[in-house]
Amino acid sequence: VPPTAPLANSKMVRKDTALGGAYRRNEGVLSTLIDHYDMRFEWYPSIAEVISIGFFYKYFQNPIELYRQMMDSSHRIYVTTNNSEWAKVKGLEFDIRKNLGFMAPGSLLEDFNVSGNMTLQSSEVQSAEFMAKSIGTDKYGNTFEYREKQFLKSKRPLYGQIPVVYNAAIQYAGDRFGANVAFNHMGHKTFMTAMSEDLIEYERPRNQLDAQLSYKFLKNKNLDLKLNLSNLLNSPFRFYVNRPETYKVQDRWKGLSNSEWPTQEWEEIYEWKFGFSQKYEEGYYETSEDGTKKMRICDKETFNRKVGSSFSLSIGYTF
Numbered sequence: 446v447p448p449t450a451p452l453a454n455s456k457m458v459r460k461d462t463a464l465g466g467a468y469r470r471n472e473g474v475l476s477t478l479i480d481h482y483d484m485r486f487e488w489y490p491s492i493a494e495v496i497s498i499g500f501f502y503k504y505f506q507n508p509i510e511l512y513r514q515m516m517d518s519s520h521r522i523y524v525t526t527n528n529s530e531w532a533k534v535k536g537l538e539f540d541i542r543k544n545l546g547f548m549a550p551g552s553l554l555e556d557f558n559v560s561g562n563m564t565l566q567s568s569e570v571q572s573a574e575f576m577a578k579s580i581g582t583d584k585y586g587n588t589f590e591y592r593e594k595q596f597l598k599s600k601r602p603l604y605g606q607i608p609v610v611y612n613a614a615i616q617y618a619g620d621r622f623g624a625n626v627a628f629n630h631m632g633h634k635t636f637m638t639a640m641s642e643d644l645i646e647y648e649r650p651r652n653q654l655d656a657q658l659s660y661k662f663l664k665n666k667n668l669d670l671k672l673n674l675s676n677l678l679n680s681p682f683r684f685y686v687n688r689p690e691t692y693k694v695q696d697r698w699k700g701l702s703n704s705e706w707p708t709q710e711w712e713e714i715y716e717w718k719f720g721f722s723q724k725y726e727e728g729y730y731e732t733s734e735d736g737t738k739k740m741r742i743c744d745k746e747t748f749n750r751k752v753g754s755s756f757s758l759s760i761g762y763t764f
Contacts, residue, residue: 475507477508479503479504480504482501482503483499483500483501483502484499484500485497485499485500486499490543494542496540496541497538498537498540499537499538499539499540500536500537501536501538502533502534503533504531504532505532505533505603507530508529508532508570508603508604509527509528510526510529510605510638511524511526511604511636511637512526512527512637512639513637513638513639513644513645514639529570530572530573530596532570532603533568533569534566536564536566537565538563538564539563540561541562543560545557545558556618556619557615557616557617558615558616558618559613559614560613560614560615560616561611561613561614562612564610564611566609568602568606569600569601569602570600570602572596572597573594573595573596573597597710601638604637604638605634605635605636606634607632607633607634608632608634609630609632610630610632611629612628614627614628622660622661623657623660624656624658624659625656626654626656627654628654630651630652630653631653633647633649633725636648643688645686645687645723646684647684647685647687647724648682649684649725651680651682652678653676653678653680654676654677655673655674655675655677657671658672659671668762669760669762669763670758671758671760672756672757673755673756673758674755674756675754675756676752676753677754679753680751681749681750681751682749682751683748684747684748684749685725685744685745685746686745687721688745690743691717691718691726691728691742691743692717692718695713695714695715698714718742721742721744726744727743728741728742728743728744729741729742
């Protein structure tokens with residue numbers, strides 16, 4: 446499919462229960478073209494050890510993102526899959542695996558390995574929207590609407606990109622018994638983007654702890670028993686939006702109506718109230734202007750979900 450041609454099978458509309466019952470629709474999207482560059486420096490102190498650092502850069506032409514929109518007077522939520530103009534992602538990757546035997550050669554520590562990796566990345570997107578400019582009639586009497594693509598001045602992170610991801614693990618590999626414990630962290634990310642800040646939905650950071658225990662039976666150690674323990678912390682998946690009460694109109698626009706604002710871009714009209722940002726904040730209580738009541742100013746949690754911990758036992762035999 447040519448990159449400038451809409452994908453023929455991408456037009457659809459359906460109710461998506463996974464998105465809170467929102468109506469998911471497409472009007473056709475373009476294929477995304479990606480240019481990827483990376484370089485990595487690696488050092489292997491021994492066969493089982495590695496220390497590496499890498500850099501990567503990606504350029505997306507027509508990146509596909511999930512947009513949340515309030516489309517009609519019934520306040521029905523529509524989630525659309527749209528192309529943004531372009532996106533850039535760049536980041537650093539660190540990776541290490543080290544045997545602990547160097548601390549006490551010939552000791553039990555030689556059976557222990559520690560490992561970890563971290564990815565730090567930043568991204569920006571050039572968003573665009575089509576604005577109706579005029580309605581006219583052609584020479585045949587057909588009415589048409591002229592629309593013009595407008596680029597938003599402000600840049601935002603790419604949908605789904607996580608600024609920091611890291612994990613750390615310790616492994617013991619004895620003659621018969623083995624154990625591995627791994628901790629993973631995923632940072633804050635955009636779950637659904639939008640043109641209006643109060644419609645953008647984010648996912649909060651999440652931690653996960655996994656472990657595995659193993660033991661080799663029989664004289665030849667060819668019967669292997671493994672116990673896998675996943676998501677031991679049972680950390681929830683937590684989603685939220687920034688409520689309108691967490692930001693305000695900039696002082697320079699006070700006294701003007703919406704129609705008198707010279708721009709409709711969020712960053713040029715609004716600013717965050719003290720203590721707030723795109724990240725989730727518990728908020729505080731603010732006294733009303735007449736002093737009769739206190740109102741809680743905070744971000745709104747939209748959905749929390751726990752998937753539970755899981756345990757599995759497997760047996761393997763080597764002939």
